[in-house]
Structure formats: C-alpha cells, structure tokens
Amino acid sequence: MRPHPLLERYYPDEPTRVRRVRRWFDATAPAYDRITQAMSLGSGHWFRRRTLARAGLGAGARVLDVACGTGVLAHAAGERAGDTGRVVGLDPSAGMLAVARTRGVARLVQATAEAIPFADGSFDLVTMGYALRHVADLEGTFREFRRILRPGGRVLILEITPPASRAGRALLRFYMGRLVPALARLDGAQASELMAYYWDTIEQCVPPASILAALAAGGFAAPSRRVEVAVFSEYQATAA
Numbered sequence: 001m002r003p004h005p006l007l008e009r010y011y012p013d014e015p016t017r018v019r020r021v022r023r024w025f026d027a028t029a030p031a032y033d034r035i036t037q038a039m040s041l042g043s044g045h046w047f048r049r050r051t052l053a054r055a056g057l058g059a060g061a062r063v064l065d066v067a068c069g070t071g072v073l074a075h076a077a078g079e080r081a082g083d084t085g086r087v088v089g090l091d092p093s094a095g096m097l098a099v100a101r102t103r104g105v106a107r108l109v110q111a112t113a114e115a116i117p118f119a120d121g122s123f124d125l126v127t128m129g130y131a132l133r134h135v136a137d138l139e140g141t142f143r144e145f146r147r148i149l150r151p152g153g154r155v156l157i158l159e160i161t162p163p164a165s166r167a168g169r170a171l172l173r174f175y176m177g178r179l180v181p182a183l184a185r186l187d188g189a190q191a192s193e194l195m196a197y198y199w200d201t202i203e204q205c206v207p208p209a210s211i212l213a214a215l216a217a218g219g220f221a222a223p224s225r226r227v228e229v230a231v232f233s234e235y236q237a238t239a240a
Helices: 014-039 044-054 072-081 094-102 138-148 166-187 189-204 208-217
Strands: 062-066 086-091 107-110 123-129 149-160 220-228 232-239
Touching (some): 014 044, 014 166, 014 189, 044 149, 072 086, 072 123, 086 094, 094 107, 123 138, 138 220, 149 208, 166 189, 208 220
Parallel strands (some): 062 086, 062 123
Antiparallel strands (some): 149 232, 220 232
C-alpha cells in the first residue's frame, strides 16, 4: 500500500519520485531545520522529546531512528538512552546525514526504510518522524520495522494529519500549502518546492485507519493513534 498516490505534478513514476525526493532533501539539508522549526512555530523539538517520553524510552535502550533527517529525533533519543544506550540514525539522503552528524549523532547509516541493514531483533524502539509519506510501501516498511525489533519492542511514528473539519483543513492548506512554501523560497527554489510537496503528500496521504491497519498487517499488536493540536498524529504499536 502506497502512503499516497503518485503525484504527477512532481514526477511520472516511482523511480523518478525516489530520485527527486532525495535531491530535494540533499539540497535543502542546511536550511531544513530552520524552515521546519519556523513551520512548527518553534514547537517541533519539544514535541519530539515529549513523544519519546510517552514511548517509555529510557537509559540503555537500543533505538533506530528511520528517515532521521537532520537528527533532531535521534539526538533527543540519545539524551534519554544515555551512555549505556545505542541510537542509530538512518536516512537515504547524504545531505541530511551530514547535518545530523554536526548535531552529534555519532552512528549514522545511509539506507532506506524498506531495506534496513541490521539483523533481526537488533533494536528496542524504532522511530520515524514526519517521513512515513516518503516510503514506497506501508506494509513492507512496517514488516521491516518488525523484523529489526526484538519481541515486545515498540514503534513510534510521528505524522501530520489534516483536521477532520472543513475549516481546519482549509486553514492548514493555506498555511502549509501556500504560506510555508512562500517563506521557504528565501532559502531557494528547491526548498519552496519541497515544502509544497510536503503539504501535497500530507493532504493526499491515506487516512489514519489505513496506517493502523498496515501496522497490524506488518506484525504489530495494539496499534494506536494519539492526536495533539488537531493535526499531530502519534502512532505507537508493539512488536508481536
């Protein structure tokens, strides 16, 4: 199951999608944190730390942050896991990994969510922050998450979901679909394109019920969704 249909405004097929999205992230990596922190009105880093606490992440945990981007979530996980823990950041974008390294994320791997280069049962927690819309197949990705988790391990996925109300959706469309890309243009045309694409993938993403069903089909028990401020979805499930 795709997280959203092919968006032909940006690419004609899946191989082109993969190449283009990676080029966008490579090119915008130096400005990405500034753009997304402004987009979240400064709340993004705080919200990530809060969700890690809710997931029960503690000292000594083994964590894989998939699609780690600039390393914000991986860095926060490292603070909670401590010196006895092990946090690895994984991302297909070399540009994003370079920024994550400057943030202090020491263990980094260039790879995709669909082909994780670790042995079965290697981690206690798998995280993914606002990147589920960029995978090729939801169930295949979740099966891979389940494979590298120990039995009883947890998955934590953060996403943005349009509100159910028509007014709320229209407001979010204006903010993220028009205002954010316009402001991102200050960092170049590719940053503006990426932010426009960001909104289109949010608006076209499959509904939360489909994501929960895909988690169950991927081998996870008790998948759940928590919503904050009407738009922030926090998915959690346990490796069966």
